[in-house]
Amino acid sequence: MLNSAPKRMLILDDEPFFREVLADVFSAQGFTVSIASGIEAARVLIRRTPFDIALLDNHLPDGDGLSLVPDLLGSSESVKILLLTAFPSYENAVQALKSGIHDYLSKPVEVEEVRHAVERLLHTTELEKVEEVQKFHAHRESETALIVGSGERFSEIRRLIDRAASVDARVFITGETGTGKSYVAKAIHYASRIAEKPFIGVNCAALPESLIEAELFGAEKGAYTGAHATRKGLFELAEGGTLFLDEVAEMPLQLQSKLLGVLEDRSIRRIGGDVIRSVSVRVMAATNLDPAQAIDAGTFRRDLFYRLNVILIHLPPLRERLDDLAELCRHFISTLAPGHHFELGRGEVERLAQYTFPGNVRELRNIIERCLFLQDGPELFPSRLVFNQPANTPTSNRAPNENESVRLADIERTHILRIFEKGGRNLTATAQTLDISLSTLRRKLTEYGVRTPLPNGPDA
Ligand SMILES: Nc1ncnc2c1ncn2[C@@H]1O[C@H](COP(=O)(O)OP(=O)(O)OP(=O)(O)O)[C@@H](O)[C@H]1O
Numbered sequence: 001m002l003n004s005a006p007k008r009m010l011i012l013d014d015e016p017f018f019r020e021v022l023a024d025v026f027s028a029q030g031f032t033v034s035i036a037s038g039i040e041a042a043r044v045l046i047r048r049t050p051f052d053i054a055l056l057d058n059h060l061p062d063g064d065g066l067s068l069v070p071d072l073l074g075s076s077e078s079v080k081i082l083l084l085t086a087f088p089s090y091e092n093a094v095q096a097l098k099s100g101i102h103d104y105l106s107k108p109v110e111v112e113e114v115r116h117a118v119e120r121l122l123h124t125t126e127l128e129k130v131e132e133v134q135k136f137h138a139h140r141e142s143e144t145a146l147i148v149g150s151g152e153r154f155s156e157i158r159r160l161i162d163r164a165a166s167v168d169a170r171v172f173i174t175g176e177t178g179t180g181k182s183y184v185a186k187a188i189h190y191a192s193r194i195a196e197k198p199f200i201g202v203n204c205a206a207l208p209e210s211l212i213e214a215e216l217f218g219a220e221k222g223a224y225t226g227a228h229a230t231r232k233g234l235f236e237l238a239e240g241g242t243l244f245l246d247e248v249a250e251m252p253l254q255l256q257s258k259l260l261g262v263l264e265d266r267s268i269r270r271i272g273g274d275v276i277r278s279v280s281v282r283v284m285a286a287t288n289l290d291p292a293q294a295i296d297a298g299t300f301r302r303d304l305f306y307r308l309n310v311i312l313i314h315l316p317p318l319r320e321r322l323d324d325l326a327e328l329c330r331h332f333i334s335t336l337a338p339g340h341h342f343e344l345g346r347g348e349v350e351r352l353a354q355y356t357f358p359g360n361v362r363e364l365r366n367i368i369e370r371c372l373f374l375q376d377g378p379e380l381f382p383s384r385l386v387f388n389q390p391a392n393t394p395t396s397n398r399a400p401n402e403n404e405s406v407r408l409a410d411i412e413r414t415h416i417l418r419i420f421e422k423g424g425r426n427l428t429a430t431a432q433t434l435d436i437s438l439s440t441l442r443r444k445l446t447e448y449g450v451r452t453p454l455p456n457g458p459d460a
Pocket residue numbers: 146147148149175176177178179180181182183184288331361362365
């Protein structure tokens with residue numbers, strides 16, 4: 001987080017699992033979290049406290065989360081609102097953004113995505129608050145990415161990363177999801193000459209065209225309905241620092257040509273404005289598509305790719321750099337459970353190497369995290385989690401939709417195990433906290449490979 005003062009967060013969701021997972025995650029990050037399961041309860045909270053950030057579900061038994069937007073905006077000038085919507089459609093999204101929310105995610109959603117979105121929103125809040133963006137100093141410690149991997153293939157990449165950090169050239173990063181593109185971009189920024197200046201990331205595929213345009217280039221008051229005040233764009237806010245254009249190959253084509261113009265002239269004009277402002281921003285970009293294919297398909301402009309691609313860094317999938325597996329495991333074990341001395345069980349690295357890791361390094365980290373919840377002694381056996389998955393979750397070649405449902409199941413598993421461990425492995429207490437029946441809990445735990453005491457044992 002950017003600011004050491006705790007941020008106040010409101011989480012509104014009627015689904016207890018999801019709500020608790022988010023509350024856990026953000027409390028652990030230092031947020032002061034309030035939760036509500038319905039509109040009325042949330043309204044009471046909002047009257048009592050101004051929030052810095054609100055995560056709203058839009059479909060609640062007693063109404064629509066969006067109906068709280070005026071209350072939120074009225075109670076705090078700087079509140080950022082993130083909508084978590086289960087019924088995404090383009091029209092709904094546009095409608096929602098017009099109502100004053102700042103960003104939205106479609107459910108099912110990964111916790112990691114929510115975390116990113118929150119980070120992004122707060123980043124902008126901080127930046128908007130300072131008149132002189134140059135005065136901005138991030139608390140960098142938490143953001144300084146430690147790039148792990150010294151195997152043969154990754155050593156090459158590491159040289160490129162070092163080089164990218166020592167020059168100001170544009171960087172284009174490719175690789176499958178979870179290979180570390182965003183992570184590497186940040187690492188380059190924080191190792192570079194302009195580390196003290198802002199790093200701002202924006203997902204170019206997440207918002208409709210008109211909104212990314214305003215987001216990137218800014219808008220003058222009255223430029224469009226809803227533009228109540230003049231708004232600086234990210235190019236201006238990132239002045240002197242880095243602007244990271246994530247999923248750039250999925251940016252609407254018309255905006256791609258506008259972006260190309262900006263990169264060529266190094267100047268921008270806000271929507272509805274006349275003034276041309278020169279900007280000095282280092283641009284990095286990433287995509288998990290194959291740029292050549294996207295260009296052939298006509299969805300990614302070739303000339304834009306050439307402009308962005310001065311230093312190209314391709315991050316290979318984890319299954320193609322298995323010589324880093326042991327080091328990555330050790331890194332995640334020591335960072336996720338600092339001060340403990342867990343180790344991988346014998347032969348674990350070899351067993352893990354049999355897996356395809358469709359979610360790459362991110363998935364490995366999640367596996368290790370889950371394994372730490374489950375651990376029973378000083379030795380960890382993450383491969384059991386990988387290969388003991390229920391039959392309906394194949395471990396390779398998943399279609400994206402199936403993949404999403406796997407992740408939701410992962411969230412559930414992590415959460416159940418966390419509560420179970422936190423409550424001293426007490427079944428009754430865990431079932432109560434989770435508001436599920438004892439038999440359901442038992443079934444789930446068995447599914448995850450956890451031995452549970454017998455029903456008539458001291459626990460049940
Ligand atoms: N080389 C690395 N060393 C240490 N951790 C890493 C490394 N690469 C990735 N990670 C971890 O994996 C996580 C996922 O990486 P990241 O979010 O950068 O992936 P991505 O390629 O941007 O994925 P997506 O395409 O889904 O946005 C990071 O948060 C980080 O914890």
